Amino acid sequence: MSPAPRKRAASSTAAKAGPKSKAKSKAKSRPRTRAPTRPGPAKREAEGGKNDPREQLRRVLFLVPYAVQHPGIPVRELARRCGVTESELLADLDFLMEVGSPPFAPDDFLDLYVEGDRVHVALHQSFTRPPRFTESEAAALAAAVGALGGEGKQRAIKALRESVPRDRRASFDELVERIYAGAPPARDSVMGRLQRAIAERRAVELTYLSASSATEAVRQVHPYTLAQRLGHWYLYGHDASRARPLAFRVDRIRDCALTDQRFEAPSEGELAKARLFSEPTGEGIRVRLGSLAAEWALARPGAMELVKRTDDGGAVVELKGVSEEWATRFALSFGGGAEVIAPAAAARAFADAVRKTLSRYQ
Amino acid sequence: MQKAQRLLDLAAFLLRAAEPVSWREIQEQFADDYGGTGEAAIRKFERDKADLLELAIPIRYEPGDEDLAAGYQINRDEFYLPDLKLPPEDLALLYLAGSAALASGAFPYSRDLAHAMNKLSFAARAPGASEAAALATHHLSRPDAAGTGTSLLEELSRAVGTKKRVRLVYAGAERRARTERDVDPYGLFQKGGAWFLTGWCHLRRAQRTFHLARIEQLTVNQKAPRTPDFTPRKDLPLAEVATRETWEFTVHAPQRCRVRLEPPTSPEVLASFGPRARLTEDGAATVVEVDATNGEGLVRHVLSLGDRAELLAPRPLRARARAILADLARRVA
Incomplete structure (x- = not known):
């Protein structure tokens, strides 16, 4: 230096x-x-x-x-x-x-x-504004926009395209076709209203299907931001009835209505929390995997820890911060190549689910 | 002179010029750089021009007319990032989508995305801007450690963008063999939170998909970096490959399959059968019909939905589901 x-x-x-x-x-x-x-x-x-x-x-x-x-x-x-x-x-x-x-x-x-x-x-020698977007800057952002969706999606992508130098727009068009970051988690109209509510800091009423109760309810929420985790989109916001910030899975939001009620901007700390979600707590759930299942499971993203490799080429993994139901579904997705083994309550829940499902096929 | 400095000098010079600057004048003013005679000097200038264009700085050659001499110029309107002129909810979409992608930790061109988020603060102010800026900053300050998943995705992004062939050492899951193959990288897609590469596999002579976590080694063809190695085929659009469900992988001839879902059915479970599923009501239940070319994939998916889902047809697949469950029931008894 x-x-x-x-x-x-x-x-x-x-x-x-x-x-x-x-x-x-x-x-x-x-x-x-x-x-x-x-x-x-x-x-x-x-x-x-x-x-x-x-x-x-x-x-x-x-x-x-x-x-x-x-x-x-x-x-x-x-x-x-x-x-x-x-x-x-x-x-x-x-x-x-x-x-x-x-x-x-x-x-x-x-x-x-x-x-x-x-x-x-x-x-400043006329460097008073940054140059236009390069095609990869604009295409990366366009891919992100495409995966979130919303009524403004086409307008936003068009504006990005027009912010690329003329000579690079063809490259932009091509590159946009080469990155696919996922399908939007909800209808464009729902996404559009959520985005507007976040932008204008307006409370929303969500028609939400909660995972635990499997029933639909209307929830009053101050929407802070949208975040993605393990392939799912979440709305992070303050829930009026629970009186605390919560994460809502966007694909369980059946509808969204804006209200006239405004709220204070969330602090940066609160937004950062939204990105972290809740830290996995409680006892992990252990799953034994056969050799083929282990190969696939270990390549999946997620809060999974390898406990040990078994002699047959399989593995025992520990899932952090998931419910018994989630662990059961995870194990069943390997088509017989995996089973929940610990703790005892989770293993029982798995066994119950297997028997209950089997009874459908008898 | 250092290249970075030369490029900025050239940009400042042509940005300031009131009218096009002739090649001769550029040579005179940058005598140390382009002063040589003949092809070499012109080639060096052309390379610099291309480098600047890659930074989104377009140097234009104006052919000239009776009033104006021919020469090079940077048009200010073509240089400065314009205002996006979008309504607030569309700007929120840009900020939310960009921030979420940066925060996810793995996204193609993530460094470019961070730069884009920084520039966005000039083109449009909106709620969420300061959080986006913080994420961008955090991302840019991170050293790019070689050998991490992030740098693999970045290298592949570049190879996709510049259409350069790559050599992969790939650990296949089913065959369990480690193979080395040349692949023309067509595109990158995300599914279930993981990234995949799709491209023409020269080993299998077919378009194939690769899980990034299974790529053990990647070498990008370094020869002629600005010359594409291939033209991507257009018969299989990326979105189609990306939304292909496991039971749509080509293993056998298509089979019509039916799955019964007991109420209440969540939108996410319905969506999990993909955009090509046909849904019909059966009282309170829903019957899903799909065409499967990999029945085993469908069996696994239906099992993962728990006891509210039941594979109705075809018979062999139903029997397979029953056999798996019976075997598991024996093991956990």
Whole structure:
């Protein structure tokens, strides 16, 4: 790491004559023989990592306009926003000092400087907004939108497409066909109303089929956000009757109606909780798997822990935070290749389910 | 000069130019970089131009007319990210979908997605923006550890996008053999929270699907990175492959199957039979009819639904379900 940025940051209080003349004095002292003096961190990390040169370009193309939009933003905050450490940010600023356009007169350079731990922009060289979406940026977002669905789906994807440079739109169209992140969890109208309620922070009435009771009920919910876990979508929000935040499986929402009641924005902490869901609690349920079943089960995502491999090539796994019913269904999905073995209550529930189902076929 | 610096200099120069800049002038101004004569300098410039376009910075060649000399320029309207001009609920959809995808931990082009979420804050403000930004930041600050599931998905994303052939070491589940094969990666899809690759398998000479967790080794063809290795076939759209249920895998000739579901039936159970299932009411119960080409897959699915589901037809599959249950009942007795 070059010590230059820190020095500049410390001595910048001397620059009282205004940013322009400061830029000039700096530029004069900066020889235009731009030999690669900086330690090139570029080659050290895998392609696509944050020290990849392409990645650095993408970062600074965001950094400069962001700093223009937020004059005097603290170094720490700008670094956080760009996903780098403070010293990496200072290295980026140092790099930008060398960037300009011919004829490379003093005012032809980018000039972002640090004064009292805050970043200011003296010269932005027209980098006042980030460039358009690349086709892979837009296509990744479009794939995410496609998997969530909603009435605005087509409009949103069209807007993304139009934000890609003209020359890359054909590539965007092609790429969108190559990523499929899943089918939407509910009708577009239901998804659309949920999204609107989340955007406008309006309470909703959900017609919801709860898994445990298998009955439909209307629930009053302050919808916070939508999150995905193990292939299922959940609405996370505050349930009025239970007086606490809960996760609702979106594919069990039969209908959704907006009310006029508004609610306070959830805190970032609450939103973060939504992403984590509840931590698995209680005793895990153990399932014994035959050899073929084990191969498949261990490739599945989920809160599953391998307890041991058995002599026949099978395995014993422990499922965390699932109900007895869920474990039973999981075991039965292997077509006889798996059974619930512990704890005793779960094993009994499994045996009961097997006998009950078998009686249908007698 | 470092390449990153040269590219930014060039972008700043052409973005500022009031009118197209001739090749000669570019050569003069960037004498150290493009100053050489002949093909080499032009090729270097063309490569830089392509690199900039990959960052969504389009350098356009204006052919010129009587008033204007021919040359290169970056049109500002073509450069700046425009406002998306979407209603709030559509913006919420973008933020919610993008945030959920980033938070899920595995998504194709996840780094690009994080950049997109960052840029989105310029194109549109909406509730959820600050959470999206936090997720994007968190994602970008993460080093890409080689050999993790994330980097496998990223590498495959690139191979799909650039149409480069890949070599896989794949651990098959049923055959239990480890095979090495060349695959033309057509696309990536998500099912049940896991990611799959579909593509033309040169070993099997057919379009095949691969579970990413079973790919033990991946090598992307590094030769001619900007030249596609293949043209994807169009006869099997990705969405169709992705929504294919296990009983729709090709194992035997199609068989019409019927499943009876006792009430109350949840929408998620009905949806679990896929978009091609035919549903009919039978009193309070629902009868689901599907065409199966892999009966065993259907048996397993029906069993996983518990005692509210019953395989009615065909007889051999019903017998198979009964045999599995009888065997299990003996074992747990």
